[in-house]
Amino acid sequence: MNRNSLNFSGGPGALPESVLLQVQEAVIAVPEVGLSVLAISHRSDWFASIVAEVETNICKLLGLSGDYHVLLLQGGATQQFSMVPMTLLRGKTSAAEYLHTGYWSGKALPEARREGPVRVVWSGEASDFRRLPGDDELSFSADAPYIHYVSNETVEGLQFHRVLGRDDVPRVCDMSSDFLSRPCEAERFSLIYAHAQKNLGPAGVTVVLIRDALLKDAPENLPGFLDYPSQIEAHSNFNTPPVLAIYVVLLVTRWMMAEIGGVERMAELNRTKAELLYKLLDESQGFYRGRVEPQDRSMMNVTFNLANPEVENHFLAAATAAGFSGLSGHRAVGGVRASIYNALAIAAVEKLMGFMEDYQRSSDRAA
Amino acid sequence: MNRNSLNFSGGPGALPESVLLQVQEAVIAVPEVGLSVLAISHRSDWFASIVAEVETNICKLLGLSGDYHVLLLQGGATQQFSMVPMTLLRGKTSAAEYLHTGYWSGKALPEARREGPVRVVWSGEASDFRRLPGDDELSFSADAPYIHYVSNETVEGLQFHRVLGRDDVPRVCDMSSDFLSRPCEAERFSLIYAHAQKNLGPAGVTVVLIRDALLKDAPENLPGFLDYPSQIEAHSNFNTPPVLAIYVVLLVTRWMMAEIGGVERMAELNRTKAELLYKLLDESQGFYRGRVEPQDRSMMNVTFNLANPEVENHFLAAATAAGFSGLSGHRAVGGVRASIYNALAIAAVEKLMGFMEDYQRSSDRAA
Numbered sequence: 090m091n092r093n094s095l096n097f098s099g100g101p102g103a104l105p106e107s108v109l110l111q112v113q114e115a116v117i118a119v120p121e122v123g124l125s126v127l128a129i130s131h132r133s134d135w136f137a138s139i140v141a142e143v144e145t146n147i148c149k150l151l152g153l154s155g156d157y158h159v160l161l162l163q164g165g166a167t168q169q170f171s172m173v174p175m176t177l178l179r180g181k182t183s184a185a186e187y188l189h190t191g192y193w194s195g196k197a198l199p200e201a202r203r204e205g206p207v208r209v210v211w212s213g214e215a216s217d218f219r220r221l222p223g224d225d226e227l228s229f230s231a232d233a234p235y236i237h238y239v240s241n242e243t244v245e246g247l248q249f250h251r252v253l254g255r256d257d258v259p260r261v262c263d264m265s266s267d268f269l270s271r272p273c274e275a276e277r278f279s280l281i282y283a284h285a286q287k288n289l290g291p292a293g294v295t296v297v298l299i300r301d302a303l304l305k306d307a308p309e310n311l312p313g314f315l316d317y318p319s320q321i322e323a324h325s326n327f328n329t330p331p332v333l334a335i336y337v338v339l340l341v342t343r344w345m346m347a348e349i350g351g352v353e354r355m356a357e358l359n360r361t362k363a364e365l366l367y368k369l370l371d372e373s374q375g376f377y378r379g380r381v382e383p384q385d386r387s388m389m390n391v392t393f394n395l396a397n398p399e400v401e402n403h404f405l406a407a408a409t410a411a412g413f414s415g416l417s418g419h420r421a422v423g424g425v426r427a428s429i430y431n432a433l434a435i436a437a438v439e440k441l442m443g444f445m446e447d448y449q450r451s452s453d454r455a456a
Numbered sequence: 457m458n459r460n461s462l463n464f465s466g467g468p469g470a471l472p473e474s475v476l477l478q479v480q481e482a483v484i485a486v487p488e489v490g491l492s493v494l495a496i497s498h499r500s501d502w503f504a505s506i507v508a509e510v511e512t513n514i515c516k517l518l519g520l521s522g523d524y525h526v527l528l529l530q531g532g533a534t535q536q537f538s539m540v541p542m543t544l545l546r547g548k549t550s551a552a553e554y555l556h557t558g559y560w561s562g563k564a565l566p567e568a569r570r571e572g573p574v575r576v577v578w579s580g581e582a583s584d585f586r587r588l589p590g591d592d593e594l595s596f597s598a599d600a601p602y603i604h605y606v607s608n609e610t611v612e613g614l615q616f617h618r619v620l621g622r623d624d625v626p627r628v629c630d631m632s633s634d635f636l637s638r639p640c641e642a643e644r645f646s647l648i649y650a651h652a653q654k655n656l657g658p659a660g661v662t663v664v665l666i667r668d669a670l671l672k673d674a675p676e677n678l679p680g681f682l683d684y685p686s687q688i689e690a691h692s693n694f695n696t697p698p699v700l701a702i703y704v705v706l707l708v709t710r711w712m713m714a715e716i717g718g719v720e721r722m723a724e725l726n727r728t729k730a731e732l733l734y735k736l737l738d739e740s741q742g743f744y745r746g747r748v749e750p751q752d753r754s755m756m757n758v759t760f761n762l763a764n765p766e767v768e769n770h771f772l773a774a775a776t777a778a779g780f781s782g783l784s785g786h787r788a789v790g791g792v793r794a795s796i797y798n799a800l801a802i803a804a805v806e807k808l809m810g811f812m813e814d815y816q817r818s819s820d821r822a823a
Contacts, residue, residue: 127476
């Protein structure tokens with residue numbers, strides 16, 4: 090297996106080899122155009138067709154109707170941390186309801202507070218972000234402008250396996266690290282955003298899904314690039330969009346449809362990978378220690394610790410020497426993190442498991 | 457010549473072939489890392505070295521000292537239209553001074569007006585943006601927070617061939633379409649911004665040069681991604697940056713230094729290309745009609761008309777059939793535009809000239 094196929098990075102993450110090969114060709118000449126994808130006009134008919142196909146493919150993959158707009162924006166999830174409250178909270182008196190379940194949901198909070206009142210419905214801070222709340226711990230208000238949560242906390246390795254909130258309050262969800270990794274009941278959300286660099290493409294583009302009705306009271310004085318209606322009207326071409334990154338997202342959606350066979354099948358593969366790794370942790374007799382409570386384990390980011398940071402560093406160095414990359418935990422929490430996004434094959438997980446079993450055996454012998 | 461080398465698009469524009477070949481390799485494996493550039497962590501040592509080298513190369517190419525910060529941001533020049541007045545105009549009572557010299561400087565105006573008072577020092581609207589102001593038409597105020605202008609109007613084909621403003625007021629300049637195409641006396645500006653997709657790389661990244669002293673009174677309540685000091689502190693890694701686009705900018709700066717030999721030499725080549733084309737227009741006995749007054753002609757975007765739009769369409773179709781691309785004028789003004797950015801070779805201009813001469817001859821014969 091080549092190095093790309095053993096890239097367990099938390100993001101930017103691995104991409105399918107067939108996509109990389111098509112990108113490689115397109116850097117010199119997009120087949121249907123004959124020009125480098127880096128130098129094709131964003132106002133060309135070709136690029137309009139690319140955007141239209143991405144919009145269609147994402148709606149098809151999620152089974153969404155025409156009530157939703159698909160946007161392809163710059164600025165990452167970080168820009169959405171601001172655009173959401175600029176659009177839905179500015180000038181409001183009732184509080185938006187946020188869950189604080191880890192590093193990334195924590196980053197969204199101060200940006201929302203700049204714009205209006207925020208109520209933290211639940212915080213996992215006291216429990217070191219090692220678990221998510223049960224329904225009995227959550228109470229949502231009917232008059233909130235919206236509820237915001239992060240479906241998968243990449244840093245901690247926590248993932249919700251149900252939809253939160255209430256149907257009479259718009260749900261806004263940061264799905265940056267699990268979008269299109271499983272069916273997500275998208276029609277129950279008013280706004281979903283996901284930067285591309287986990288499951289969809291390279292860094293530099295962010296997918297936003299917005300239910301049309303959400304924008305009926307959108308403010309009219311935002312700068313155009315931060316204004317959802319302006320971006321919708323322009324089909325993400327309000328100003329020059331990141332052409333290459335969007336093209337890669339298209340290739341990935343095509344791959345999901347044609348090679349994988351849709352989101353249900355993607356989820357099965359992702360579940361298989363996650364179950365294999367968690368089983369190894371659980372059966373390691375405490376050598377590999379899962380970071381979070383089992384019911385909240387992420388199918389995207391398998392986080393674990395070894396006996397101590399020194400042992401972890403030794404493990405990470407050995408993994409790097411064996412050809413694996415990206416296994417260091419996020420700088421905020423340390424430890425080890427195996428990110429197993431859509432493009433990471435089961436064979437790569439099996440290879441990692443083989444390495445981990447060998448490593449444990451040789452450590453046990455040395456002890 | 458292949459199609460990329462005959463790409464006269466207004467942007468995204470042509471890139472050097474040697475750069476495209478390196479990008480092609482990096483899509484599968486960056487030589488010094490062994491991973492796809494689309495899937496390398498933005499927190500890796502490798503990427504930090506890429507950003508550092510871009511910062512160094514740009515300062516070297518422009519002869520800038522340590523007084524300047526180099527940023528690599530998302531959102532294009534459009535985001536800078538907002539970030540500049542958010543940072544320098546919000547809450548001010550004296551007006552920022554803007555020149556309205558064409559399509560793009562016109563786009564900057566409403567974004568500035570959202571933030572504070574704006575005085576339009578000069579507008580070319582009444583003259584259909586066919587010329588730029590002389591010094592005798594300009595009067596700048598000593599108490600303006602800053603003066604803003606666009607050095608090269610891509611749409612109209614107008615370019616300033618001198619530095620405007622006064623030394624006691626910060627100069628802010630949108631150099632999106634001529635940055636690094638010629639020496640620009642960068643040290644006379646407090647802030648320069650330029651999206652990459654003309655002379656520097658693909659769409660998706662924007663270079664911003666900021667003199668440190670400009671930010672001493674920067675507001676402290678902007679969202680981080682719109683806050684220059686936060687971006688400076690993070691070396692453009694405040695949130696996930698567009699890794700591939702930044703890597704391409706690095707390769708282009710290396711190309712300019714090693715293969716071209718610097719900005720002076722780049723300007724000579726650009727001047728040669730422009731002079732060849734303008735000479736052809738001037739000697740065509742009115743068949744090709746330069747759009748703007750000769751003293752304000754752009755060395756980047758050669759705009760011209762033929763007898764009428766019907767003839768122009770025929771010309772453009774013939775040019776496309778002959779292998780040229782991107783020659784249509786911007787939708788705002790129509791006509792023909794030959795964009796001759798850094799990466800476009802003299803040989804491509806000569807080939808276009810040959811085509812234009814043939815086209816004129818055959819039209820004359822048909823008449």
